[in-house]
Each structure stands twice: as C-alpha cells, then as structure tokens.
Amino acid sequence: MMTRLALVSESAKTAPQSNAPTTPESGLSEDATPRLLVIDGHSMAFRAFYAMPVDKFVTQAGQHTNAVHGFTAMLLTMIKERKPSHVVVAFDLDTPTFRSLEYTEYKAGRNKTPEEFYGQIDLIIKVMAAMNIPTISVDGFEADDIIATLAAQGEAAGWDVLVVSGDRDAFQLITDKVSVLYPTKGISAIPPMDAASVEAKYFVPPNRYSDLAALVGETADNLPGVPGVGPKTAAKWINQYGGLEGILENLDAIGGKVGESLRAHVDDVKRNRRLNHLLRDMELPVPLEQTLLQAPDRDAVEELFDSLEFNQLRKRLFDLFGEAETDDAGEAHQVPAHRVVTEAAALQAWLAVDGVCAVDVLSEKLGLAHEAVGVALVRADSAVVVDLRTADEALESALASWLASDATKVVHEYKEALKALSVRGLSLAGVQDDTSLSGYLIQPDRRSYELAELSKVHLKVGFEDSVQESSGQLDLGLSEDTSFADAVQRGYVALLLSEHFAPLLVERGAAVLLRELELPLAAVLAQMELTGIAISQERLAVLLADFTAAMNAAQAAAFAAIGHEVNLGSPKQLQEVLFEELGLPKTKKIKTGYTTDAASLKALLEKTGHEFLAQLMAHREASKLKQMVETLKKSVAEDGRIHTTYAQNVAATGRLSSNNPNLQNIPVRTEEGRRVRDILVVSEGYECLLAADYSQIEMRIMAHLSGDAGLIQAYAEGEDLHRYVGSHVFGVAPADVTSAMRSKVKAMSYGLAYGLTSFGLSKQLEISVDEARTLVKDYFDRFGGVRDYLRGVVEQARVDGYTSTIEGRRRYLPDLSSADRQLRELAERIALNSPIQGSAADIIKHAMLGVAGELQRQDLKSRMLLQVHDELILEIWPGELETVKALVVEQMGSAADLLVPLEVQLGLGASWNDAGH
C-alpha cells in the first residue's frame, strides 16, 4: 500500500517532525470487521454512460470514455466514503446464460447498446486491473449470480457487504450484514437500502422481494407479471399467505378480477420466480480473501490514464491511496530506532552482529565537492550513526576499518559515497549492491533513480526526506537529529530495495553485470572524478578573448548587413529577419515556425549568398565556442582542475554520460573547435597525456553480431573497412573507390546501426531517395548477413520484449507493439541501435576495469582521467609510457572476444588536442 507515512523511525517519533505519523481519518483498516464492496460492473457502467455527457469524454484517438470515467469516479467515491477493506467487480459475459436458455425472451427488447459505449467495458476492466481490483465473470451466469454468491460468502464469513447494483433483483440479498446501493438517478451516492428501507418501499421483507417481483414482473428483464397486480396487491398477498408458495397453494381463495388474472398467468409467475432467483453457491474463480483492496499499480495507472486522458481522476486516485492505510504498512516497514555512537567499543559491539548492513553517508558541500560528515549504519532491526565531526580517533578508526573490510554492505549511490568518504581518507569496500545501479539495470530507461522514487515505484512506499527536499544542503536550519534520522531512513529503504531487487536482477540476467561490471566501475569512476584533468589558465584566457572578439566582429558585420540590431541568439527574431524582412525562401517547418539551424542556413547561403547569413553562421560558431569555454572556466575547481561527474545510470543503452561539465562533447571536428581541447593539459610532474581509442568499435560489433562473412573478412584482412565495403557495393577495385563513394558507404554503415531509412540517408548524403534506396539495396545484396541480423533483432525484441547486448544488458521496449506508429517505429530504431551502442559501452567498461586493475597491480603512478564512449584519456608518469601503452592496448584489445579483432589507436601529447590524431 502506497503510503508516505510508513517510514518513520522510532527516534523520530519523540521529536516533532515533518514526517511523524498522523492518524488518518479514513484508515482502510480501522474497522475490525472486513467490509466487502461488490459492484455490478455492467449495470454501473451503463448508469455512468447515461449520467455523463458522451461528447465531453473522447480521447484524441477517438475512444469514448464517459462510462469509464463515470465508473471510475463512482468507484473512487465509494472507496473514499464507504472505506471497504475488500473490493470486487462482477461482469456479465456476452454468452448465453441459463436464464436466456430457459426463456429466450429474457432481457430481450432492450435498446441496442449505443455505439459510443463500445469498448468501454474493456477499458473499465483495464482500469480495475491497474488498480489491482479483481474482476469476475463466469460463462453461462450473470453478474447478479456472482454478486449473490459473493454476498453469501461475505456474510458467512461474518463480513459486512455492500452491493452496488442498478438491478432491483439485488434487493433479495439484503440481510443484517448485506446492504444494497441502488442508484436511482445517475451514479450519485444515495444511502444504501437495508431491510427496513425495502419494507418501507415495497411492504415486504427483502427475502420476499423476489416473490413480489415475480408477481409484478420486471420490465427491464422483459418479464411480464400478472396484469393488474402492482406492488401493493402483491405485498398484501405475500403477507397474507406468507409468501409466493402460500399464494400458489391458495390460488382459488383469491377472489376478484385480480384473482382471475393471477390464475391465468400463474405459469408466468412461476417462471419469473425461477428466473429472478439468484444463485448463491457458485464456484468463483477468485476466493474472497483475494478481493483485499491493494495499492494500485502506479505505472499501469499512469500509462492507462495517460491514454484515457484522465488527469483529474489520476490525481484523485493517487490522493486517495496516498493518504490511506498507515498501520499495516507502517508495521511491515518500521525504520529501526537509531542511536548516535560516540565510543569505539559501542560501535564495535554493534558491528559484531551479522547481517547485511546499509551505509548512508551524510555529506556537506565542500567547494564543488562533498565531504562526509556522518555515517548511518542500518540493519533491518537496528541502526547506529557516527558523527564524523565529533568522533574521536578510536571511533573513526573503528569505523574506517569496518568500512574498508569486506563485510557486506548495501548503499545507494556508491560512487558519491566513495567520493565523500575519500575526502576524509575513508574507503568503502564489500559493497554488494548500489540500489541506484541495480534499479538502473532492472529498468534502464527511468529518468531518475532517486531513493524516494525507487521506493515509490518498487516498494509502493513513499517517504519524505528533508535532506533531499532541501536539495542536498544540510545547513538550512535542519537539526542534526533530522539529518541523522533521514540518513537512517535512507539506509533502511536502500536495504528494503536491495532485497526487493535481488531476485529481479537474477531474473533479468543483470546480477553479474552489477557485481562484476557496474559496482567495480563505480569505484574506478570515483577515482577519475576525484583526480580530474589539469587545465591551462593561460590558454583558456587567450581562447576566451579570441572567441569573444570573433563573436563581436561577426555580430557587427551581421548588423551592418541588415542595417539594424537583432538578437542573433533568438530563433524567433531571426525568423522575422530572414523570412519576412529579407524575404528569403522558407526552410523546414518546425513547431515555432521555420528552422534557422546550421544546415538550413548553409543551404540558404548557397542559394542567396546573403552576407547576413555568412555572418550569422560565423557568430553562431564563435558564440557557441565562447560559451563552452566560459562554462569550462566556471567549472575549474580550487585545485585548478576540472572534475566532471559521470552518470552511470542515465543512458538507457549502458553508456556513461558526463556532466558538470560535460567533457564528452568537447569539439573536435573543426580547427577552431579543437583549440578548446588545447585547454585540457597534462598535469605538472607528469610526462604527457595518452589518448587511446577503439577503431570503429560499433562497426566491429555489427560484424560480430551479424556474423556477416564479408565484414568479418574485411576486418580480418585489416582493410580500410569503408573502402572495402565501397568496392563491393559499387563493384570496383578497392583502389578505385573514390572519396565520394567511401563517404557514402561510411554514412550508410553507421546509419544502419541507427535504423536509418532511405529517406534519412538521401537527406544526409544530399542524393535522391531513389539513389539512396539503390545504395541500400546494393549494400544488402553484398552484406546479406547485416540485413538478416537487423531484421532478426527487431523480431526477437518483439518476441522477448527487450534487446540484449553481448554481455546480456537488457533494454525493455514495450512500444514495439504500440498502436502508435511513430512510437512503434522509434522503438524499432532503438531496438536496432541498443545492442550495438550498449555492447560498445559494456566493452569499454570492461577495458576500464582492466586498465585500472593493471595500473594498480603494477603499482604505476600513471592514471586514467577521462572516458569518451570509445576513448580513454590517461596521464603518464615519467618513465611509465611504454608500460602503460602496452597495458592499455592489451586491456582494451582483450575487453571482449569478438569474431573480429578490436583495434586500439594511441596518441600522445601535452594537451588533449595534441594527443588526438
């Protein structure tokens, strides 16, 4: 059950605290007696349909949803107001029932189902599934029988039962424990009918209601009664003779016209009574206990309500389940009480107990980095906190040796913990799980892996974290007590999550990836981030001045060309100048008008030769570079170095990403851009930078995965791949492959790994679609293995629901079966690309572990600084160059065993630019 109150530590309860438990007004379990809510699905759906305007509830896809909406709203209101502990919905099937088989006119003559109603029952069933509410339908029986059986079972178990039905036959079910809610108008809530209200209305007790209905008839079911007999007469007879049986025994005693009428229609009455008798002893596919009201499946609700365009209802639903039920979950997930230990002996005593322990490191901002100030150690039933600011030497050393030991630990964000601890000279070993990484391996395309979110999604337990909510800063008036309590809470959640993830990891084949790749890599990355890369302040200053001057010159010239000023950085203003003022031809349409991107400006310049365009492009380039240099300058730390941060759980393919600043997108293609790489230099005391990159790793993976004989042969012979492919595609000797041919097949080869279409290829190569199509065909004729592989990947992914890298890293692609063509085709392209990009990511990660391992094993001072997807940048200590070159080539080259060799290129220099090649 989703609750934000469950995770409250014992110690927190004593102090006033934002997340202290409050007694909810509507605890779902406040009553000792279970309360079962049974809903007649079809009748309520119809009520909802006629209660809600048809034309106000249509999705963009054209699906009517008024009945779904009304039904769901009604259900939420019921749950909120009636507070059932158990909920179940019964549906009719379209198949014949024992009633329609006996009496073919049964329920005939009803109006045809309106077209707009079509499909809404299925949607309601889907909503119920997302809400984890069971639905029951049984072939050959009506929902009424299911409801009667459920009511009987509930009553037998001593429960209270509330039946919601638009069918009066349900009145016969009413007892002390069973009441019926029969909406008279629409679906608005009215008080339920009990025995007294049935008697008041029909003058018979509920158990005689069926007798009355048999005599009177039921229009809705097309069951004619005795002409001339209404409820009053029927009730009189029933009370006089003690029920229908008594009436039938005394048929002749009833006088008058109505008596004759009764005798004439006695068979109808008997039939009516047989038909309106509800079965109470059916075998149901869902046992009563399974109707327990649970938390909705959040993801499923999100997805379904998105497609139904139910935004208000979604909020109502989550509000309802967010504030409900605290007791049960609270007991199941009780954060252990903690104490702050100040003595080494006390800590050692606590640590002597066995069991997995979560470690949460509290840190404080220290310049651009973080420094550990406290450590919370949490086991399932007990927790301690060490305050590093006040700890004496003995305590800190006791903690340090335990942290460095191989005692098994669970953390959230291992890399950050390592970095914060390392500032204090502490290490952290024995980590068997980092929930931010295991969460990622299980579900690699989430946007965030914050503890609170993982907890919500996977454990259905929400919690508040005052530290996270105040954006990680500790000095915002938060008491120490609060931060310690929060740290304990985070540790406890990490512990629960880790336990929850363990079987999922195994099931998804990700346990090995976590243990042998991601976790050890986190430690390597932490070290790289802490090390950073040196910069040249002088070059930085010169470059900034140069780019600023170039930018200003271009801006002045641009203004001169049009005779006035304009914000060159505003696409909106540029559109005005280009397409209205200058009347240039329109470019490709975008959301906000017409694009002013570089490719379009280039095309416009070639067409018109307008000076403004040339200056605008020059300005764009210079200001981009200037801005980039400025960003780098701002990110220089006190040690004069730049420390990027690698995100290990952002790219859904398994790649790393780099931020603050991003050092994976430093320019390299143009001469001017490469000057930015000159800023990043070798540290003082070191000999040079070494850049090592894989040559065409993605194409080699393509060769491996496809097993294409041609590609494998090309690599085996060490040929220039694109020249080789070109010679085959164009049918000429390798020596006769022109540079135009080579660049075509190069674009083609890489495009294939991205799901390129003929259209895209034609655009990129500036050739006709026909020409592109021919190129694709010729390519596939020669390299059929590639075509077969690419086809197979998508097919397999559709079957499995996911793609895999060589190492088994998965990416789930539910959109492969989406009805939305755009989404589906995107998923197909992702399916083509992920195994290739992801396998490359796995390989370089292995290489990094190998390189870091060898550097350490050989006790070298050279160090790894950066990773740029297929490239590693190292810094070489004097005298170690040859050793490091050899180990880097060896480790990178042997990081995977492919059908083709992995080739590594090396470059050396005093700056990153110089080390490039």
Added chain:
DNA sequence: TCTGGAGCAA
C-alpha cells in the same frame, strides 16, 4: 521554472 531550438560529442 519549464519548453523548444540549437549545437557539441560518440
């Protein structure tokens, strides 16, 4: 504060 456009890398 958020979105779209733009542009840099692999």
Added chain:
DNA sequence: ACGTTGCTCCAGAA
C-alpha cells in the same frame, strides 16, 4: 514520420 545516445546553453513563455 523519416538516425541512436547524451549535455548545456539561450530565449521566451508561463
């Protein structure tokens, strides 16, 4: 509709 994975900046709207 038309090539994947990222990050960051700016302008302009809210």
